[in-house]
Amino acid sequence: MDQAPAFQIETTPSGDIARLRGAWTLPGFARLQPALDGHRQIATVRRIDLGDIERLDSAGALLVARVLKRNGLDLDALEKASDEQRALIAATRATLDQQVAHARPKHWTDLFERAGHATAVLVDQVRRMLGFIGLVAVRFPSVMVQPARWRLTSIVSHVEQTGVDALPIVALLSFMVGAVITFLGATVLQEFGASVFAVELVSFSFLREFGVLLTAILLAGRTASAFTAQIGAMKAREEIDALRTLGMDPVDILVLPRLLALLVVLPLLTCVAMAAGIIGGLVICATSLDISSAMFLARLQDTFEFRHFLVGVIKAPVFALVIGIVGCLQGFEVGGSAESVGRHTTTSVVQAIFLVIMLDAVFALVFQTLGI
Amino acid sequence: MSTTPDTLIQVRGLVNQFGTQRVHDGLDLDVRRGEILGVVGGSGTGKSVLMRSIVGLRPPDGGSVKVFGQQLDALDDRARRAIERRFGVLFQDGALFSSLTVGENVEVPLREYHPELDARQRDLIADLKVGLAGLPESAGDKFPSQLSGGMRKRAALARSLALDPDILFLDEPTAGLDPIGAAAFDRLIRTLRDALGLTVFLITHDLDTLYSICDRVAVLAERKVLVCAPLPEVEAFDHPWIRDYFHGPRGRAAQAATASQAVPDRQGTDR
Numbered sequence: 001m002d003q004a005p006a007f008q009i010e011t012t013p014s015g016d017i018a019r020l021r022g023a024w025t026l027p028g029f030a031r032l033q034p035a036l037d038g039h040r041q042i043a044t045v046r047r048i049d050l051g052d053i054e055r056l057d058s059a060g061a062l063l064v065a066r067v068l069k070r071n072g073l074d075l076d077a078l079e080k081a082s083d084e085q086r087a088l089i090a091a092t093r094a095t096l097d098q099q100v101a102h103a104r105p106k107h108w109t110d111l112f113e114r115a116g117h118a119t120a121v122l123v124d125q126v127r128r129m130l131g132f133i134g135l136v137a138v139r140f141p142s143v144m145v146q147p148a149r150w151r152l153t154s155i156v157s158h159v160e161q162t163g164v165d166a167l168p169i170v171a172l173l174s175f176m177v178g179a180v181i182t183f184l185g186a187t188v189l190q191e192f193g194a195s196v197f198a199v200e201l202v203s204f205s206f207l208r209e210f211g212v213l214l215t216a217i218l219l220a221g222r223t224a225s226a227f228t229a230q231i232g233a234m235k236a237r238e239e240i241d242a243l244r245t246l247g248m249d250p251v252d253i254l255v256l257p258r259l260l261a262l263l264v265v266l267p268l269l270t271c272v273a274m275a276a277g278i279i280g281g282l283v284i285c286a287t288s289l290d291i292s293s294a295m296f297l298a299r300l301q302d303t304f305e306f307r308h309f310l311v312g313v314i315k316a317p318v319f320a321l322v323i324g325i326v327g328c329l330q331g332f333e334v335g336g337s338a339e340s341v342g343r344h345t346t347t348s349v350v351q352a353i354f355l356v357i358m359l360d361a362v363f364a365l366v367f368q369t370l371g372i
Numbered sequence: 373m374s375t376t377p378d379t380l381i382q383v384r385g386l387v388n389q390f391g392t393q394r395v396h397d398g399l400d401l402d403v404r405r406g407e408i409l410g411v412v413g414g415s416g417t418g419k420s421v422l423m424r425s426i427v428g429l430r431p432p433d434g435g436s437v438k439v440f441g442q443q444l445d446a447l448d449d450r451a452r453r454a455i456e457r458r459f460g461v462l463f464q465d466g467a468l469f470s471s472l473t474v475g476e477n478v479e480v481p482l483r484e485y486h487p488e489l490d491a492r493q494r495d496l497i498a499d500l501k502v503g504l505a506g507l508p509e510s511a512g513d514k515f516p517s518q519l520s521g522g523m524r525k526r527a528a529l530a531r532s533l534a535l536d537p538d539i540l541f542l543d544e545p546t547a548g549l550d551p552i553g554a555a556a557f558d559r560l561i562r563t564l565r566d567a568l569g570l571t572v573f574l575i576t577h578d579l580d581t582l583y584s585i586c587d588r589v590a591v592l593a594e595r596k597v598l599v600c601a602p603l604p605e606v607e608a609f610d611h612p613w614i615r616d617y618f619h620g621p622r623g624r625a626a627q628a629a630t631a632s633q634a635v636p637d638r639q640g641t642d643r
Contacts, residue, residue: 030488091567095503337470
């Protein structure tokens with residue numbers, strides 16, 4: 001076992017000498033550093049005796065080199081040092097000499113700096129998003145008029161990934177939400193003896209709002225993140241740059257097929273969600289409430305208005321564009337590292353869901369004002 | 373124990389295979405204290421696999437690997453970790469933690485093994501390692517993605533030096549560096565070896581590195597170490613791959629370059 005490291009400073013006619021002993025290694029650093037720096041005679045040390053040192057590693061050498069530097073001594077001040085110790089201390093000293101003043105420590109006023117930085121980042125993000133929307137708006141029509149450049153294979157593949165594969169989860173989720181809403185509504189309406197209005201409640205809410213909103217939120221989580229991760233991974237491995245150098249437009253190749261696929265898929269999935277939600281209501285009415293399936297369907301037919309369906313489904317393409325643009329844009333924002341892919345994937349989901357819900361609220365306001 | 377105190381790593385009869393493909397079959401290798409051992413071999417001869425077997429990242433399919441006279445896979449977790457702490461490993465792409473700055477990367481092992489150090493003391497040590505690895509101090513506050521390839525290698529080297537390892541494993545440290553940067557990296561490794569008393573296990577394709585800093589060279593081919601000796605002996609070894617490697621146009625150029633430099637170089641490093 002190594003002897004505990006220690007030192008003492010002795011006064012001699014030729015100046016103070018620090019005698020070190022024991023193992024001057026990393027485990028002793030935490031104790032030695034304050035003891036050495038705080039010693040009242042440390043500034044007058046002229047020589048350092050390493051004769052009794054058992055082991056010296058770079059942490060110990062750092063302590064010795066700091067004393068040398070602070071007192072303006074050179075390697076001649078070392079006594080009884082072995083060649084290896086001398087070399088180690090020389091290398092450490094040389095490194096210390098290159099170091100300049102240390103970076104500014106953290107301060108509470110940094111808070112303002114960070115708040116300002118975050119604001120600037122936010123403004124910049126909005127600007128980039130608008131820029132990207134503009135870019136897509138320019139590319140979109142020019143590709144649309146040339147069916148040869150539609151990249152059908154890519155579109156079909158994305159329709160499968162974002163639509164067909166998402167079908168079960170969208171249907172199941174809407175079914176369950178439909179059931180819950182019917183149940184809640186019926187419970188409240190029963191007090192007024194109007195539990196049959198639960199039929200209108202579920203059809204109305206699913207046609208106008210929930211069908212499209214649930215689908216959009218699900219796709220924002222499922223698809224926006226997938227787009228960001230796919231494009232981001234390509235960006236991180238310089239594949240996007242490779243496309244550019246091959247004279248191909250990344251927006252044409254990567255963004256438009258994804259957007260087109262979403263534009264096809266989201267309205268279709270919305271219809272599925274509407275149907276599943278209403279079926280959920282029907283099942284609850286038939287099993288837990290005294291409304292038979294026949295009665296449910298008859299009432300549904302009586303109260304159904306096409307405009308409710310339109311109000312719902314018209315929002316789908318808008319949400320599709322939002323999800324696709326946010327997902328792709330975040331993918332392009334990815335920097336060089338894998339960590340950056342993860343961060344932008346999170347951002348893309350949060351932004352997509354936020355924008356979807358916000359736009360939905362705006363739509364609701366507009367439709368109410370118009371009285372639709 | 374058959375290991376002499378000067379043999380830090382002793383590999384005997386190592387077998388490694390992936391599926392039915394045998395990469396190593398009865399491979400023997402010794403690494404001696406204080407030397408820089410260059411490991412060369414064509415692509416796919418299992419240089420990195422050998423390194424991973426030695427540092428314990430890949431349990432060998434046969435044979436034994438002794439480090440500091442102890443067999444890693446026979447030890448319990450505690451003892452094993454104590455030995456692993458004496459390794460410094462520089463992976464091919466640096467393997468820096470991308471969510472941490474360079475300085476924080478160096479501090480990771482310090483935090484883990486030396487909780488008694490306070491933040492300022494950790495900074496002192498991390499700054500020293502960053503400086504020893506030849507990076508400017510400002511690099512300590514940067515993230516790995518903000519560094520050039522050469523600087524990232526140096527930052528990874530700084531992290532591998534954090535705990536003052538006895539053995540440094542370098543996996544193609546100069547790959548992807550420009551010749552000037554590569555030569556500087558070679559010099560840095562030799563300087564660190566001399567100053568810190570390291571033993572270096574160095575995988576490389578770089579002939580200049582072999583000629584300028586390696587004490588011995590091990591050639592991997594035919595699933596084992598063909599020869600492990602100082603360069604002149606390796607060059608003279610009769611095997612088609614070695615002939616092509618050392619006596620091809622690149623080999624001759626590297627040889628000529630070292631021969632013309634040899635005299636001033638020696639004075640600089642040998643004490």
